[in-house]
Amino acid sequence: MADRRTKQLCKRLGCDHIALIDHPDVDEMAALALLDTGVQAVINLSPYMTGLYPAEGARKLLSAGVALYEIPAEWSAPKLTDELDGCRAWIVNGCLHVYSAAGDSRVIPLQSVTEEQVQAKWRQATDALDETLSRFIDNTLQYALQEKDLFLKPLCSLDLRTKMDNRHVIVVVRGKHYREDLQTLHSYIREYRPVLIGVDGGADALMQNGYKPDLIVGDMDSVTDKALLCGAEIVVHAFSDGRAPGKERVERLGLDCHVLPAPGTSEDVAMLLAFEKNAELIVTIGTHTSMIDFLEKGRKGMASTLLVRTRIGTKLIDAKGVNQLYQPRWSWKLWGWCVAAMLTPITAALAINPVARHAAQMLWTQWRTWSF
Structure with a gap:
């Protein structure tokens, strides 16, 4: 193939x-x-x-x-x-x-x-990494100067049914360690019920981990038909001039979508969209943040990401690699406390309930008979 x-x-x-x-x-x-x-x-x-x-x-x-x-x-x-x-x-x-x-x-x-x-x-x-980094920084700064006005302007207004006002939002990109990070944040997702945004293949990443995305944002080049048909609201990221190649694919599936012309990457657009919809907190998983990440994507700079992250500020938390920060450790002491916690109510029931006490005595007698 x-x-x-x-x-x-x-x-x-x-x-x-x-x-x-x-x-x-x-x-x-x-x-x-x-x-x-x-x-x-x-x-x-x-x-x-x-x-x-x-x-x-x-x-x-x-x-x-x-x-x-x-x-x-x-x-x-x-x-x-x-x-x-x-x-x-x-x-x-x-x-x-x-x-x-x-x-x-x-x-x-x-x-x-x-x-x-x-x-x-x-x-x-x-x-050659130092020389590569120097060229990368020069390219980033050059494009940041050219594109800063575009990122200072608000995005086109979209009438989304997905409401993000004063809610936590998770933006998932299928980048490094996204599987492990999603598993690590399972308790957080279950407790806070954040809005889940899948960026292209990030929608499939959410579904593989048992979640249904609320919103799918991207140019639709790597997301599967199964994810697009899951019922999530769809935002097609278009070029700044309005061209949206991904829209045709969505329409072929008989689905409605919003078209959002904007510069930068789709993950940048997803973060900006959450920010402009007044999200209380934006958590990113698997996003591209380093020079190696962007060179792997064929991009020789990260101007749009630098500008977007600077604009969003403290509302943005990057959970990429959070699974490597802390891994729960089980100890014999912890196991001992768990066993004691389980045995305490059983012992109390045997001591108080005469039926349970009689059953325990019968079992003890039967065991002694087998032993001898």
């Missing part, structure tokens, strides 16, 4: 498929999505690591035992994913043998990607 967009390909992959992607610097989330499919071999038209920054994807895949290959530059072509998608194929002796539906066959040489090669690229990327 082949696709230029890894997250779209993962929806169609199975454990008996070979994945053909065109994804330079494969990120950790893409690697985890590939691992979830059970695929055993991945071929990349682009380098798994370019050395620009220390991408985690290749290391994750190799450590899980997935065979990685790259196609030599002279054989690589943008249309190759379209040509090979759905074809029967085998990897034999370092070559990809492809058989089309018409009966034609072709052999494409492959370059195996080893752990030593990945580690060498990792060291190269780590050494």
